[in-house]
Amino acid sequence: MDRNFKHALAAALAAAALLACALAQAADLVPDARYAGIRPNGSKVDITQIGNDHTVTADQSGRGQRLVAVQSGVANTATLNQGGAYNAALVSQYGYNNYVQLDQSGRNNQAAVLQAGVANQASVVQSGAYNQAFVGQYGSGNQASVTQNGFGGKVVVTQYGNNGKASVTQQ
Incomplete structure (x- = not known):
């Protein structure tokens, strides 16, 4: 042969x-009869991780949630919670040791966080309905906090450079 x-x-x-x-x-x-009454609620999570030592913790409850997390580099962390209905979130982290905390409750809220660099931190908390938030941080050591309560708020936070701090609260 x-x-x-x-x-x-x-x-x-x-x-x-x-x-x-x-x-x-x-x-x-x-099929197992114990699970016969369980129906999908239309929620979806997509997680893509490239590199080493990344962590994503995702918790969804409610109907029609949509969550996408992308991490590339080393040791990026995302803690993502969605409750209520029809909330959507996109988290993209590139670099080293970046952190995102995202909490959505209520209905039809949208959030996007993009971090590129080293040791950036972002927190987004949305409750109520029809709120929109974008946080973009490019550099090192930036911190952003966004809190939206109520109806129809819109926030854009963009930081370039190092060690910037931003905090926005909408009622």
Whole structure:
């Protein structure tokens, strides 16, 4: 047997073994009467992490929540909580040791946080309805805090450079 044939045969056997394992595990997935009354609520979380030592903690309750988190670099952390209904959030962190805390409750709130750099921190708290917040921090050691209560608030915080501080509260 030539060498290429041996490699092809080994790859085919490995693929067959993997398929057999997958089918055996799938056979365990049978409907269970205990969960018959549970219906999806339309909420969705997408998390993408590239690099090392990232942490995302996401907690969703309510209906129709949408959450996207992207982290690239090293040791970025995001703690994300959504309650109420139809809230949407996007968190993107690039760099090292950035942190986001996001809390949404109420209905139809939208938030986006983009951090690029080192040791930036952002906190966004939204309650009420139809609030919109954007926090963009580019540099190192920036801090931003946004609190929105009530109806229809709009906030944009953008910081370039190092060690900036911003705090916005809307009632």
